[in-house]
Amino acid sequence: xxxxxxxxxxxxxxxxxxxxxxxxxxxxxxxxxxxxxxxxxxxxxxxxxxxxxxxxxxxxxxxxxxxxxxxxxxxxxxxxxxxxxxxxxxxxxxxxx
Amino acid sequence: xxxxxxxxxxxxxxxxxxxxxxxxxxxxxxxxxxxxxxxxxxxxxxxxxxxxxxxxxxxxxxxxxxxxxxxxxxxxxxxxxxxxxxxxxxxxxxxxxxxx
Amino acid sequence: xxxxxxxxxxxxxxxxxxxxxxxxxxxxxxxxxxxxxxxxxxxxxxxxxxxxxxxxxxxxxxxxxxxxxxxxxxxxxxxxxxxxxxxxxxxxxxxxxxxxxxxxxxxxxx
Numbered sequence: 403x404x405x406x407x408x409x410x411x412x413x414x415x416x417x418x419x420x421x422x423x424x425x426x427x428x429x430x431x432x433x434x435x436x437x438x439x440x441x442x443x444x445x446x447x448x449x450x451x452x453x454x455x456x457x458x459x460x461x462x463x464x465x466x467x468x469x470x471x472x473x474x475x476x477x478x479x480x481x482x483x484x485x486x487x488x489x490x491x492x493x494x495x496x497x498x499x
Numbered sequence: 500x501x502x503x504x505x506x507x508x509x510x511x512x513x514x515x516x517x518x519x520x521x522x523x524x525x526x527x528x529x530x531x532x533x534x535x536x537x538x539x540x541x542x543x544x545x546x547x548x549x550x551x552x553x554x555x556x557x558x559x560x561x562x563x564x565x566x567x568x569x570x571x572x573x574x575x576x577x578x579x580x581x582x583x584x585x586x587x588x589x590x591x592x593x594x595x596x597x598x599x
Numbered sequence: 600x601x602x603x604x605x606x607x608x609x610x611x612x613x614x615x616x617x618x619x620x621x622x623x624x625x626x627x628x629x630x631x632x633x634x635x636x637x638x639x640x641x642x643x644x645x646x647x648x649x650x651x652x653x654x655x656x657x658x659x660x661x662x663x664x665x666x667x668x669x670x671x672x673x674x675x676x677x678x679x680x681x682x683x684x685x686x687x688x689x690x691x692x693x694x695x696x697x698x699x700x701x702x703x704x705x706x707x708x709x
Contacts, residue, residue: 403623403644403646403678403679403680404644405644409531409586409587410531410584410585410586410587410588411584411585412555412579412581412583412584412585413581413582413583413584413585414555414579414580414581414582415580415582416546416547416548416579416580417546417555417578417579417580418545418546418564418565418566418578418579419566420564420565421578421579426500426555426579428531428584428586433642434607434609434625434642434644442530442531443500443501444500444501444502444555445500446500448615448677449613449614449615450613451613453588458609458611458623458644460677460678460679461679462559462560462561462664462679463559463560463561463664464664464667464677464678464679465561465677466561466564467617467664467668467674467675467676467677468615468617468675468677470675472564473564473578474545474557474561474562474563474564474565474568474576474578475500475557475561475564475578476500476557476558476559476561476562477500478677480614480615480617480618480677481609481611481613481614481615481618481623482611482612482613482614483609483610483611484610484611484612485609485610486607486608486609486610486625487607487608487609487610487654488606488607488625488642489606489607489654489655490606490607491606492606492627492638492639492640492641492642493638493640496635496636496637497604497629497636497637497638497703
């Protein structure tokens with residue numbers, strides 16, 4: 403699961419039947435501190451998130467199990483982040499040498 | 500999913516039985532600002548998309564989750580035709596306002 | 600599977616039903632070579648269910664959705680990365696490392 407910021411939405415009338423009634427949102431990928439990497443993708447919303455929210459999403463086949471209709475999606479928002487606590491930064495430092 | 504523009508069709512007479520009678524389209528991935536990004540893909544069309552339309556495609560094993568692609572050798576499927584893109588509160592694409 | 604260090608956690612009230620009641624840990628994979636052990640620069644989020652892992656712990660991570668769902672006994676959990684154990688000891692070549700209370704120490708050779 404990866405963090406992202408909700409940047410926008412997509413409307414599509416013609417879509418796979420299993421996606422009827424589902425929201426498609428544009429995500430900007432971030433790190434766990436919320437800094438955007440510049441990459442973006444579209445994800446189906448399984449939790450009711452909104453514009454600007456800090457969320458996490460799953461990719462690949464695991465995204466399609468987030469919804470009971472098992473739609474053909476490769477990204478799904480599965481949680482809205484309330485907070486992140488990092489006890490150390492993953493800076494590539496040696497833990498033992 | 501990523502955005503893409505349909506830039507052509509692909510015809511292949513000899514192909515795996517699993518994808519016979521499936522429409523294959525050539526798509527160019529684009530950013531949400533509609534700029535081309537990355538390599539073109541061949542996708543199976545599950546929604547009836549046409550030339551120059553902006554679509555959404557899904558990749559990987561998720562691509563086999565449509566009725567059209569169930570149990571087929573397919574790793575990229577067009578699963579929606581985009582009507583409107585709104586990003587940061589601005590509408591960057593509205594299909595109904597496009598000049599044909 | 601791979602070994603990672605728990606470096607944080609995420610809290611989220613509103614989440615997919617398959618994630619309810621599960622801990623969401625942030626982990627960093629260990630890069631193990633003959634001469635050193637280092638953390639990767641990447642942070643991954645892993646679901647943690649029955650295992651009592653927390654910051655500082657060295658854990659065993661499984662990174663495949665189907666297996667993760669079978670561990671959670673929930674075919675509808677949108678999960679890929681899951682904590683499957685806490686690592687106590689690793690033998691690497693002839694060296695033995697112990698991981699206790701979040702500290703990694705060499706405990707001699709075999």
